[in-house]
Amino acid sequence: MAEPIVLDDPDDPRLHDYTGLTDVELRRRREPAEGLFIAEGEKVVRRAVGAGYAMRSMLLSAKWLGPLRDVIDAATAPVYLVDPALAERVTGYHVHRGALASMARKPLPEAGELLTGARRVAVFEDIVDHANIGAAFRNAAALGIDAVLLTPRCADPLYRRAVKVSMGAVLQVPWTRAAAWPGDLADLRAAGFTVAALCLSDRAVPLDELAARDERQLALVFGTEGAGLAPATLEAADAHVTIPMDAGVDSLNVAAASAVAFYATRSSVTTPRTTS
Structure with missing residues (x-):
C-alpha cells in the first residue's frame, strides 16, 4: 500500500516527471528518452494500470483519494498529494481532472508480432497532430481494428494529449512503429494483407466497393489531409480508395476519415484483442 505523501514545494525533485507538461517539444524529447508517459484522469489511469504499465508515481489532489483508493492501495510507487494550485504551477496548466500518473513505457513489439492473427490493420503515415492520433486510436478501439502501425x-x-483524446484507447490497441517505411508495406502484403490507400487519385474506387469485397485481411493506410500519402506509398498500395463526398468537400481529416473507413470495412469475422 502506498500512503500519500503531501508535497508543497513546486521545485521538489520528486515532481520531475510532471514538470512543464504543456511544452510539446520538451515532452517529445524527454518522455521517450526517460521511458515514461503521463496518464491523466481516473479512467485513463485505470486503463494504464489495467493494461499492465508499471507506475512510477501518482500526482493527486485530495478529492481523488476516495475514487482512486483501490489504485492507491495497490500501488507500490509513491503517491504525491498536492493542492490544485501547486499542480498547476508544476505542470503549467489547470489540472481540472486532478489525477495524474507517471507510467513506464513498454518496449515496442515487432510489426510481425502484431500482424499474426490480425484481420484489420490501420497504418498512419506522418500524422504529427497528437489530437488526431488520439482520436484515430479511439476509433480503432471502437471499430474493430486489431493493430496500428505508425x-x-x-x-x-x-x-x-494523445492519450487523453483517445480516452486511454492508445493503451488498448496494439501498435508499433514501422521500421523501414514504405518498405514495410511489402511485409503487410507478405502477411496476406490487401493494402488499401485512402486517397484522391484517378484510380481510386469508392469505399463501398472496397467494403463489399470483405477482404479477409485488410490494411488501411491514411496520410495527412493536406499533403496526403507519399508517392512511394501510393505506388506500393494494392488499391486506392476514396470516401465519396458532397457539397464540394474533397477530404476529411484523418480522425473522421478513419472512423468512416473502419466502420465501412469492419470484418465479418471478429478477432479477439489481447491487451499488451
Whole structure:
C-alpha cells in the first residue's frame, strides 16, 4: 500500500516527471528518452494500470483519494498529494481532472508480432497532430481494428494529449512503429494483407466497393489531409480508395476519415484483442 505523501514545494525533485507538461517539444524529447508517459484522469489511469504499465508515481489532489483508493492501495510507487494550485504551477496548466500518473513505457513489439492473427490493420503515415492520433486510436478501439502501425514521423501516441483524446484507447490497441517505411508495406502484403490507400487519385474506387469485397485481411493506410500519402506509398498500395463526398468537400481529416473507413470495412469475422 502506498500512503500519500503531501508535497508543497513546486521545485521538489520528486515532481520531475510532471514538470512543464504543456511544452510539446520538451515532452517529445524527454518522455521517450526517460521511458515514461503521463496518464491523466481516473479512467485513463485505470486503463494504464489495467493494461499492465508499471507506475512510477501518482500526482493527486485530495478529492481523488476516495475514487482512486483501490489504485492507491495497490500501488507500490509513491503517491504525491498536492493542492490544485501547486499542480498547476508544476505542470503549467489547470489540472481540472486532478489525477495524474507517471507510467513506464513498454518496449515496442515487432510489426510481425502484431500482424499474426490480425484481420484489420490501420497504418498512419506522418500524422504529427497528437489530437488526431488520439482520436484515430479511439476509433480503432471502437471499430474493430486489431493493430496500428505508425510511420517514423508520426506523433507519439503516448504523449499526454494523445492519450487523453483517445480516452486511454492508445493503451488498448496494439501498435508499433514501422521500421523501414514504405518498405514495410511489402511485409503487410507478405502477411496476406490487401493494402488499401485512402486517397484522391484517378484510380481510386469508392469505399463501398472496397467494403463489399470483405477482404479477409485488410490494411488501411491514411496520410495527412493536406499533403496526403507519399508517392512511394501510393505506388506500393494494392488499391486506392476514396470516401465519396458532397457539397464540394474533397477530404476529411484523418480522425473522421478513419472512423468512416473502419466502420465501412469492419470484418465479418471478429478477432479477439489481447491487451499488451
